[in-house]
Amino acid sequence: MTTQLLLVDDHKVVRSGLRMLLESEADLKIIGEADTGQEALDLVEQLQPDLVLMDIGLPDLSGIDVAYQIKQRWPNVAVVALTIHEDEEYFFKMLQSGVNGYVPKRAAPEELLSAVRTTIAGGVYLYPSLAKLLVKDYLAGDRPDQLHELTEREQEILAHLAEGHNHETIAQALNISQKTVSRHRENIMRKLNLHSRADLVKYAIRKGIVRA
Numbered sequence: 001m002t003t004q005l006l007l008v009d010d011h012k013v014v015r016s017g018l019r020m021l022l023e024s025e026a027d028l029k030i031i032g033e034a035d036t037g038q039e040a041l042d043l044v045e046q047l048q049p050d051l052v053l054m055d056i057g058l059p060d061l062s063g064i065d066v067a068y069q070i071k072q073r074w075p076n077v078a079v080v081a082l083t084i085h086e087d088e089e090y091f092f093k094m095l096q097s098g099v100n101g102y103v104p105k106r107a108a109p110e111e112l113l114s115a116v117r118t119t120i121a122g123g124v125y126l127y128p129s130l131a132k133l134l135v136k137d138y139l140a141g142d143r144p145d146q147l148h149e150l151t152e153r154e155q156e157i158l159a160h161l162a163e164g165h166n167h168e169t170i171a172q173a174l175n176i177s178q179k180t181v182s183r184h185r186e187n188i189m190r191k192l193n194l195h196s197r198a199d200l201v202k203y204a205i206r207k208g209i210v211r212a
Contacts (some may be wrong), residue, residue, distance in 0.1 A: 003120050006047060008040040008054035008066075009082070014105075014109045018053065018082075021109050024125030028116065044070055044077060051100075051120060056083040056090060064093050071098035078119040082112070092202045101125035147207055149191045155209070157184045161197075162204030 003020060007015045007030055015033050022028045034040040037058040044052060056063035060170050067079050072179060080101035081094045094102055094106075100119040103112055104127055115125040150158065153174075162168045167181045194200050203209075 002027055002029050003051060003116070004029050004047070004049045005116070006030075006032045006038075006040065006049040006052045008034045008052060008058070010055065010057075010059050014055070015132075018112075021112065022053075022116070025113065027087055037063065037066040040066055041069060044074055048074070049077060051078040051080060051116060053080050053116070056085055056094065058079055064090075067094060068097040069100050080115050080119055080125070086123050086175040092198075094207060096201065096205050103127050104114055124145060146192050150188060154184050154188050154191075157181060158188050158200070158204060159209050161185060162201050163187075 005028060007018055009015050009018070012035070016034075019033075023030055031049055032043045034043050035058075037060050040052065040054065040058075043049075052161070054063060054067065058066065059071060063081065067081065070077055070079055078100040079098070080103060081099045082103050082105060083090065083094075084105050085091075091102060101115040101124065103115045103125070111127065115127075118125040147155075150169050156174065157170060160173065165173070167178045167185075170181045171178045189195070189200070192200075192203060194203060
């Protein structure tokens with residue numbers, strides 16, 4: 001049985017290389033290519049591929065949002081993220097969007113083919129170094145929850161911070177000073193035992209305070 005794939009990357013050279021690799025396999029067929037997020041959504045609706053191999057960094061829409069829309073509208077379509085980003089924030093947001101696989105662009109060709117075959121078979125593929133992050137996060141999440149210790153204002157600011165807003169924007173939205181925002185942020189990090197922005201984002205996503 002032939003697996004039909006859609007390639008999404010705004011670099012034609014990258015798509016050409018992926019096509020050569022994937023179509024060298026007898027059971028894989030590229031049925032379309034897109035270089036923007038909106039084009040990807042249009043082609044998924046039109047072509048109904050089995051799998052979308054997609055770069056996160058797209059020129060028009062966030063790859064995270066595109067992946068989320070695909071999984072919401074066409075849950076049977078597998079999505080594998082192919083990206084230069086290996087930091088925790090991107091990784092956990094993509095997982096939250098529902099992707100079936102996450103592979104860095106530096107991965108060997110065999111790793112990419114393994115990701116495609118694993119996801120088509122109904123599994124989830126995570127590159128080894130990223131899988132370790134998931135295990136670490138799971139173990140960290142086993143500690144008692146301190147969300148109830150945050151004041152209503154601190155929870156409000158936590159949501160803004162997790163959405164990527166800077167101190168100036170938050171101060172304007174809540175009609176408080178940037179110094180006050182900074183003080184609240186310090187209290188939030190201390191109470192929740194968080195140590196970085198990535199930790200804060202993951203926590204907010206896990207608790208449903210914001211959507212990835």
